[in-house]
Amino acid sequence: MGLGEENMAKPKIAIIGLGVVGTSLGLALRKADAGYELIGHDKDPGISRSAGKAGAVHKTEWNLIAAVEDADAIILALPLPAIHDTFKPIAPYLKTGVVITDTANVKAPVMAWAQELLPEHVNFVGGNPILPMGKTGLEPDADLFSGGVYCLTPSPTAAPVALDFMTDLVRLIGAQPFFLDAAEHDGLIAGGEHLPLVIAAALLRATQSATSWREMRKVAGAAYEAGAYLGPGDSAAYRHACQANSANIVRWIDEFMRALGELRRQIEQGDEDGLDESFRQALEMRRTWMKERAAKEWDRAEQRLSEPPRTSFLRQAILGGGLPPSRKDEGKKGPSTR
Structure with missing residues (x-):
């Protein structure tokens, strides 16, 4: 029928x-x-x-x-x-x-x-x-x-x-x-989902491989938990994503390394104005994104x-x-x- x-x-x-x-x-x-x-x-x-x-x-x-x-x-x-x-x-x-x-x-x-x-x-x-x-x-x-x-x-x-x-x-x-389209999706998801997972994995490996982790774990709080979030997946799922979307993920890792390198320079050189501006921008970017996401106030011309x-x-x-x-x-x- x-x-x-x-x-x-x-x-x-x-x-x-x-x-x-x-x-x-x-x-x-x-x-x-x-x-x-x-x-x-x-x-x-x-x-x-x-x-x-x-x-x-x-x-x-x-x-x-x-x-x-x-x-x-x-x-x-x-x-x-x-x-x-x-x-x-x-x-x-x-x-x-x-x-x-x-x-x-x-x-x-x-x-x-x-x-x-x-x-x-x-x-x-x-x-x-x-x-x-x-x-x-x-x-x-x-x-x-x-x-x-x-x-x-x-x-x-x-x-x-x-x-x-x-x-x-x-x-x-x-x-x-x-x-x-698929190509656009994979480029966006590499920055919005895959890069944070890679950063979380690097953070966990860098800190918990250190001899100081035994004591550091006692003071690792909300900021560490947020930065180390890996979600509900497993190692195979993350590996498959990295392999299937490697070019996009590597591109975003490079962008992240450039931004991290600039922060490293500012910290090493004691660049007070530079650090203040970097964190001011970051705080404003996060507030804007959180507000837009909560209210779904995306740009109607592009969404x-x-x-x-x-x-x-x-x-x-x-x-x-x-x-x-x-x-x-x-x-x-x-x-x-x-």
Whole structure:
């Protein structure tokens, strides 16, 4: 039975990967009560059971293909390498017009894999949820994404209604969609997320490798904790990000080293005016950013934090019409493959 027919089944979303992000997405969508049927899959049966018990999905599937073959949308909440390894086996079983997205924090390789491995009749829209301030991401939470920005990097062939679907989904979980291309995303995320992780790792290694750490640890307070924050990831996740986004990260490390070198010079030379100005600027920059982020007072001319001016996916899917093929299929002659 098609999506546009009477007594149609609920649109199905498959969430592949039921860790903190995948489970939180399921909980957020369940909380929004948008009328989706949520199917979950994780290669670890224990994690699948936990997500099911938490109410993040309506049911779980132990078999990956069974989870995705009837899905109208698929969310790959997986580590970066696992996205590539998942595209291959699911590709032959995907419905025409299915919307596929991911949650990786590096987008260029994911977009390339989607182009290479996914069939032409699907719509791929890359995604990266940015957690709002105060959210650690250590435990699943239905409000994990509420108030945050959700980056979206559509493939050139994604149909307009696929962008509508992602816009609606992002807003349903309480986040703001931010449309940009993969290259721009990776450059920005290198400075805004990856560089702070590299700095935190360097701070921890430099201080805790010192013989004085035994006593220093007693006086390391809030400033040290903030500077040493590494988030909920693991060493493999950070390694994958650094490898996949190396050129951008190295560029930002160079910029940071120049700024740090200037501060070092000012400290070494006792440059009172220079130090005062450096810290004055830094304090003002932080205050401005914190205020803008809290109030979401981004520059309206540049932000792109708005939905594309197209028909809502939810109206299309629930009221009739179903999911369209990707733009690759538009204009092709012959009978529909649906």
